[in-house]
Amino acid sequence: MNKVLMVHPTDNVMVALSDLQEGETVAYEGQDYTTSTAVKGKHKFALEDFAVGDKIYMYGVLVGKATQAIKKGEAITTENVKHAASDVAVGDRKTDWIKPDVSAFEGRTFKGYHRTDGQIGTQNVWLVVPLVFCENRNVLAAKDILEEKLGYAKGRDYELNLDDLLGQLNEGKTAEDLSSKDFMLSLEEQKNQRVFKNVDGIKFLLHDGGCGGIRQDAETLCGLLAGYLNNPNVAGATFLSLGCQNAQVEIMQEAIKAVNPKFDKPVYYVEQQKSASEATFVGDIVKYTMAGLVEANKVERKEAPISALRLGLECGGSDGFSGISANPVIGYVSDMLVALGAIPILAEFPELNGVEQSLTDRCQTEKDAKRFVDLMAIYKHRAEAVGSGFDANPSPGNIKDGLITDAMKSAGAAKKGGSSPIVEVLDYTEQVTKPGLNLLCTPGNDVESTTALAGSGATLITFSTGLGTPTGNPITPVIKVSSNTVLAERMKDIIDFNTGTVITGEDSIPTRAAKMLDYLLEVASGEAETNAMRMRQDDFIPWKRGISL
CATH class of the missing domain: 3.40.50 (Rossmann fold)
Incomplete structure (x- = not known):
């Protein structure tokens, strides 16, 4: 393994691939280089003497200027270099390029989710999303109800089956009789517990937007959420609205149309200020989400280019x-x-x-x-x-x-x-x-x-x-x-x-x-x-x- 690397032939600094001592001589492509200070691995050292204002090049581009005299072999640091970048101008463009050899991948496929508009996703998830931060709590309430029951609560390499553990204890077994392996579910067993086999997850998004700030913030948020809904990894969504926020349901609907005029995924809107109670509101979130999951589960992975x-x-x-x-x-x-x-x-x-x-x-x-x-x-x-x-x-x-x-x-x-x-x-x-x-x-x-x-x-x-x-x-x-x-x-x-x-x-x-x-x-x-x-x-x-x- 080399101890140094020159990234581009026009660079005037060298990269240390490992720690270098002061006065250490290292060889690179038939030439020796000697450090004048210690240089930590991943850092750079000068290949020539720099005066104040001299330009530092790496990757073949300007990356800084010397703020003090730097000796050949000296480490480049924040104390002796400041940021600098080249000016840019639109001129003749150079779009020729050498394509890599991809013959080994030609004809290869992956198993993706095909959407009706022709897009193909790598996941099949359902979204539960607030249009305003006031609804974050209700998103979490729905999450508590749905994730565990539907088998999406996994967040680690293991999961404990407490129902099985309780059953064995009620049958007379003691804690000493049992090994944790007796009531631990493997990752495959956890996946098999999912009610909806073709749905990779329910994703409950939280954010601090949708109201306050400026109106453009709410419009931009709706544009982002419309993009999430349009992403082929998403099967559909349940949106939670308070009712009085800047990010109105109509703005969200217009954003979806703007993103994709052919959009036809299932989308549900639930408004709390029209609901009889919080319990009723959360019940509606769960009801519509379950209806969406039934539809999402009908889509299966198929070969895709x-x-x-x-x-x-x-x-x-x-x-x-x-x-x-x-x-x-x-x-x-x-x-x-x-x-x-x-x-x-x-x-x-x-x-x-x-x-x-x-x-x-x-x-x-x-x-x-x-x-x-x-x-x-x-x-x-x-x-x-x-x-x-x-x-x-x-x-x-x-x-x-x-x-x-x-x-x-x-x-x-x-x-x-x-x-x-x-x-x-x-x-x-x-x-x-x-x-x-x-x-x-x-x-x-x-x-x-x-x-x-x-x-x-x-x-x-x-x-x-x-x-x-x-x-x-x-x-x-x-x-x-x-x-x-x-x-x-x-x-x-x-x-x-x-x-x-x-x-x-x-x-x-x-x-x-x-x-x-x-x-x-x-x-x-x-x-x-x-x-x-x-x-x-x-x-x-x-x-x-x-x-x-």
């Missing part, structure tokens, strides 16, 4: 290895999916700061190139207007593990999008429809972004992490991808797929990507359950379009 997949590309808790292992592997999978006719979706606009030019150049149309530049400029202006900016994006964890400027973080994060042309640029809540790589405007915040990806149609989401992030989504399986093997072994209950073997040299990026696509097809077919699904990590945070980095 890989081209039907929509893969959200997300990262969180990134480290200095994310941009050289996990994200490039995901990016190669993205390119494979494009070659197979599917739709990958790259989001997190604050984490594309510094690589705008390369992404703009990859847009197939000038219209989309201009839209991307405009959306980025508006987002940046709003951040600066409240006293922040994209340069504040790296978290303490990012910085600690080698991502010291936003442009450096962005250059690595953008690797998730591979190298294929960009077919469309979408704003928040807009729906993906065009095969090929799509750009979606979302915050860099992990949960707000995964929430948005599912709301725009993602049926699977890959989530790369170098530090470990327990994020999931209510309707779309989230596959957690580790950038390093240490993390994968330490957080086995969080991580689903390890790309640390790229760092150690055990795997190439294409080889690991092929294995990842195999795993994605298993998840899409319901043959594999991600850790977030197993733990029911159903995170849902709508973006109010305020500044959330």
Whole structure:
């Protein structure tokens, strides 16, 4: 295993793959490099002397400027470098690309849920959703009633059958007579307890919106919820309305029509202010939800082409290895999916700061190139207007593990999008429809972004992490991808797929990507359950379009 790595031939910094001591000499591709300070693994050191103001390049792009003199071999830190990014302009675009070899996946299928409008999902779930935060309590009341009775209460690797335990105790057995295995249900037994065999779950969403704030917040929320309802992973929904909130039922219905004029899934609306009592209201929620589940259960998994997949590309808790292992592997999978006719979706606009030019150049149309530049400029202006900016994006964890400027973080994060042309640029809540790589405007915040990806149609989401992030989504399986093997072994209950073997040299990026696509097809077919699904990590945070980095 090499101890250092140069990511791009034009870079003037080197990545330490392991801790380096001061004065240590390391070899890379026939040349020796000597450190002038200690350099922690995942961090970078200078390949030349820098004066104040000199530009720092990594991934072949500008990622910072020196704020003080830096000696050759010295570690790059927040004390001697500040964020810097290149200007962007819409010009001649370069949409030629080299397609990866996908011959091994041509003709491959997954078992998905076919909807009447032609969309195909990887899950079949029913939603119970409040139109306003006042109804969160009633959502939870319905959850308490429905989940246990219908067999969806599992939230761990094991479940205890208390009825069986009580029966054995009543028959005269003592606690000492029994082993916990005598009344423990396996995962398969838990699944077999489900009343509705073809329904993967009932998802009870909670949020703090729908009223207060500004009217646009309520309209945006309805647009997001309409996207969730339109996602092919969703069979239908029960909406809870108080009655007097900003997010009126009529606004929700109009949002659904706008998202999909052919929409025909079952949807029920229950209004508390028209109900005789809370008990009656909760009874109506349960009644309509059960009716919806009966219909949802009629849909079964059937063979579907890989081209039907929509893969959200997300990262969180990134480290200095994310941009050289996990994200490039995901990016190669993205390119494979494009070659197979599917739709990958790259989001997190604050984490594309510094690589705008390369992404703009990859847009197939000038219209989309201009839209991307405009959306980025508006987002940046709003951040600066409240006293922040994209340069504040790296978290303490990012910085600690080698991502010291936003442009450096962005250059690595953008690797998730591979190298294929960009077919469309979408704003928040807009729906993906065009095969090929799509750009979606979302915050860099992990949960707000995964929430948005599912709301725009993602049926699977890959989530790369170098530090470990327990994020999931209510309707779309989230596959957690580790950038390093240490993390994968330490957080086995969080991580689903390890790309640390790229760092150690055990795997190439294409080889690991092929294995990842195999795993994605298993998840899409319901043959594999991600850790977030197993733990029911159903995170849902709508973006109010305020500044959330």
